[in-house]
Amino acid sequence: MITVNGDKLHWHHGMTIRDILNAKNYIFKMLVTKVNGTLVKRADYDTTTVPDQADVKVIHLISGG
Numbered sequence: 001m002i003t004v005n006g007d008k009l010h011w012h013h014g015m016t017i018r019d020i021l022n023a024k025n026y027i028f029k030m031l032v033t034k035v036n037g038t039l040v041k042r043a044d045y046d047t048t049t050v051p052d053q054a055d056v057k058v059i060h061l062i063s064g065g
Contacts, residue, residue: 004056011052017045020056030061 002011004024017033017040020026033040034057040048050056 002050002052002054002056005058011050011054015050017048017050017056020050021045021058024058026058026060028060030063032059032061033057034059 002009002015002020004020007024009020009023017035021031021033031042033042033045035048035050035054037055
């Protein structure tokens with residue numbers, strides 16, 4: 001089990017950031033993602049695996065003026 005933005009999500013071996021984004025239906029292009037406080041670059045979403053019991057934060061960036 002992992003936590004994503006305060007919500008529990010079932011974990012599986014080999015789970016990636018992309019798997020989490022798909023499971024949570026996060027499709028917004030401008031995201032900042034951290035796993036246990038460590039920033040994950042967008043280019044690494046498909047290859048970065050998430051450990052069991054991880055705390056994942058996904059933040060939507062909004063720009064405007």
